[in-house]
Amino acid sequence: MRLSTRNQLDGTVASITLGEAMAVVKIRLGGGDVVTSSITRDAVEDLGLAEGSSVKVLIKSTEVALGIE
Template sequence: MGLSIRNQLAGTVTAVTAGEAMAAVKVRLDGGQDITAAITTDAVEALGIAAGSSVKALVKATDVALATGPAEGLSIRNQIAGTVVGVATGGAMASVKIDVDGGGLTAAVTKDAVEELGLAAGSSVVALIKSTEISLATA
């Protein structure tokens, strides 16, 4: 099955905290960074997700925000450090490709944001992703 979701990061589940309807799934990406995905407990059960499971974290480019450094005072759980490897701008929007340990991410942000943050190849960035915007896939 092909997907339009560009961001697909491989990792291993390190913990699952299940609630009545939702579960917090902690994943160690192949590059060593930790993320949290909030998915339904039904999905955890249906996919057989448990500590040690190999998964891919899937994130739409439009769900990735960027900062020029670590952010504090946010409810966003996932902050993944990386380096910009390319920026393609259009009239209103831009696609920013980021190299992170263990793979790459693409963020779709406004052209204004790229200009205001001074993003260009070689810039250090932190990708910000809400845990509710991460889906998990199993093999």
């Protein structure tokens, strides 16, 4: 599948925390950084996600905020 989303990162599911309707999925990227995604519990089940699953992180945003100390 080809997508228009330009920010595509390969990762591995590090953990999944299931709630009643939503799930928090933490994905470890190649450099060791972790990205967190909130998706529906149904989506976790439909995609067959589990710890260790290989995934493609797709980031489509109208705003990217930066901060410094």
